[in-house]
Each structure stands twice: as structure tokens, then as C-alpha cells.
Amino acid sequence: MAKNVGIVIVSHSPDVAKGAADMVRQMVGTHVPLAWCGGNPAGGLGTSVEAVVKALELAWSDSGVVIMVDMGGAETNSEMAIEMMPEKRRARIVVCNGPIVEGAVMAATESSSGATLERVRRAAEELYSR
Amino acid sequence: MTSERMKAGLPRARSRAVLTHAGGLHARPAIKLTQVAKRFESAVWIALAEQGPWIDAKSIARVMATKTPYMATLYFDAEGGDAAEAASALARLVESDFTDDGNGA
Numbered sequence: 001m002a003k004n005v006g007i008v009i010v011s012h013s014p015d016v017a018k019g020a021a022d023m024v025r026q027m028v029g030t031h032v033p034l035a036w037c038g039g040n041p042a043g044g045l046g047t048s049v050e051a052v053v054k055a056l057e058l059a060w061s062d063s064g065v066v067i068m069v070d071m072g073g074a075e076t077n078s079e080m081a082i083e084m085m086p087e088k089r090r091a092r093i094v095v096c097n098g099p100i101v102e103g104a105v106m107a108a109t110e111s112s113s114g115a116t117l118e119r120v121r122r123a124a125e126e127l128y129s130r
Numbered sequence: 131m132t133s134e135r136m137k138a139g140l141p142r143a144r145s146r147a148v149l150t151h152a153g154g155l156h157a158r159p160a161i162k163l164t165q166v167a168k169r170f171e172s173a174v175w176i177a178l179a180e181q182g183p184w185i186d187a188k189s190i191a192r193v194m195a196t197k198t199p200y201m202a203t204l205y206f207d208a209e210g211g212d213a214a215e216a217a218s219a220l221a222r223l224v225e226s227d228f229t230d231d232g233n234g235a
Contacts, residue, residue, distance in 0.1 A: 106190045109190040
């Protein structure tokens, strides 16, 4: 079972989501559970609740998961996806208010040291909170 | 910050290293530095001058924000049970161009 807090990246664009995930993998490493999703089922820009649910399951950690989103529907669909998760997991998933690329890298850096969900969330949001 | 940094009685260690990494302390080395700092229980600060200002070396956002340029001297100050190990590991990391992270890597 994964111990480090997981990271889920949700963008309207699959290219953005995958690119941000690539940056996390290459800069921070592979010790952090990571998943991304983006685009609508028709292949265009958008986000889908089902895809976020799948990503949450892929990146699941008992320490929790932070979700980095780009804008609008990415956030509301992520919140709906959280509602669809088993009840005992819901409290351990947070949508972060931070820049999707930098926030994902910073959250992963924090997570890679075994930090708690709250500390990982704070790292993801630090650039917007100053 | 100064008051936070004055906990009496804890072991304290300092070190320094010249940043020979091409491009300075950009994203990747900053992440590495933060990750190594976080391995220690000691509080660890970093500065670009001996008199500070000192910033938390365990904060990736703050370490990256220093925008430390190529050939700048990085100063480390650690306070806690493993302060000596932390200070020397960080200096070694910088001196080794971010290859020796003290973890056998």
C-alpha cells in the first residue's frame, strides 16, 4: 500500500495533464503515487467525473490524495468525483488551490518526503497564498 | 524568523558551498536540495549571504524563489539533533553538482 500522499492532475487538456505529470516524474521521481486525466470522452477539451474517479483510484494512498486542477469544470468534476468515492476515503482527498504545474511538482516534492496530506496541500497552495 | 531560529540548547551546525551547477538553483536542483533537507529532523535554513536572510530549506516554493545564480555561495544553518549531518549533507550535495545526496546515489 502506497504510503506517500498521492497526486492527481486534472486538466481540460490531456496534453497539459500528461505534461505536468511528466514533470513530476522527471523532477521528483517515482516514489509518489501519481495519475492524470484530461479531455472529454469525445476527444476534445474537457474533464469527466469518471476519469477523475479512475485517476483517484490509480493514485490512491492511505495517506490521502491531493488533486491539482486547472479551472472551472476540472474543479467541479473533481468535487463530484470525490463524492463518488467510498465514504471513508472522501475525507482524505483534497482539491488544491494552486497552479496546476508548479503545484503538482511542489506537492509531489513535499509528498516524497513522507509529509502529511495537510502539509502536501499547503505546499501545493503556497504559491497562491503569498 | 530570527526568534524561530533561536531555540537554545539544540546542536547547531553551519556549512557553505559554491553553486557550480550550470543554470543555478533551477527547479530540479532546488527539488533535490529540499528533498535532502527534509530527510533530517533538524530545522534547516539556507541563505545567499552569511548574515542571511535565512529561509526554510524544506520549503520547495521558498528555495526555488531564491533564484540562486550560478557560482553563488549557499550558506546552510541547521539546528537539531542531526544538525551536523544535515549541514554537511547539503554542502556535499551542492559541491557534487547534486549527484551526492548522501543516500548512496
